Amino acid sequence: MSFTSKRVVNYFFKGLLFVAPLALTAYIIYYIVQFLDNLLPVPVPGLGILIVFGLITFIGYLANIFITRPIFELIEKWLFRIPLVNILYTSIKDLMSAFVGDKKKFNTPVIVKLSEHVSRLGFMTQEDLSMIDEEELVAIYLPHSYNFSGNCFLVPRANVRILKGANSTEVMKFIVSGGVSELSEPKK
Incomplete structure (x- = not known):
């Protein structure tokens, strides 16, 4: 390969590194917006x-009003009594509330010592496991790289070090990218 063709190939790959993530991000956002827009068959695009956004916001408002809150609690009680629905509903609700609810769970990034020379980044999701008679253990979520799945481990508290001042979003991005994304300096 000549000097000029190496440059062209190099420029192509640099362009690909810029265009591919941008195009995939735009593609995913476009299809999410299109899916949400098509939930209601309205002839005006975007309406x-x-x-849907207004309806969800209104339901959230009703769920917080003193008068209507008992209705939502009653609906949840009924859902909790249905065997399969109970498992699905509570799992989805717990996962959603871990990200957007009052009880956010992925806001305490930690380093977990797995062996003498191996540690992993993760998030402490439960500090108190006394309900299962394990006062010395904490629950740690360890996401997989290049995947949004992960595992929950119960590890000795002594093996966990909280990353003070670390940005949870950056730590999650770092883990999911397989350590490729850059981490900024922790805030002190």
């Missing part, structure tokens, strides 16, 4: 997503 369906606005109606």
Whole structure:
């Protein structure tokens, strides 16, 4: 390969590194917006997503009002009594509330010592496991790289060190990218 063709190939790959993530991000966002917009068959593009957003916001408002809150609690009680629905509903609700609820769970990044020379980054999701008679253990979520799945481990508290001042979003991005993303300096 000549000097000029090496340059062209190098420029192509640099361009690909910029275009591919941008195109995939735009593609995913486009299809999510299109899916949400098509939930309600409204002839005006974008109106369906606005109606869905407004409806979800209104339901959230009703769930917080003193008068209507008991109705939502009653609906949840009924859902908890249905065997399969109970498992699905509570799992999805717990996962959603870990990210957006009052009880956020992925906001305590930690380093877990797995052996003398191996540690992993993760998130402490439960500090108190006394309900299962394990006062010395904490629950740690360890996400997989290049995947949004992960494992929950119960490890001795002594093997866990909280990363003070670390940004949870950056730590998650670092883990999911397989350690390729850059981490900024922790805030002190």
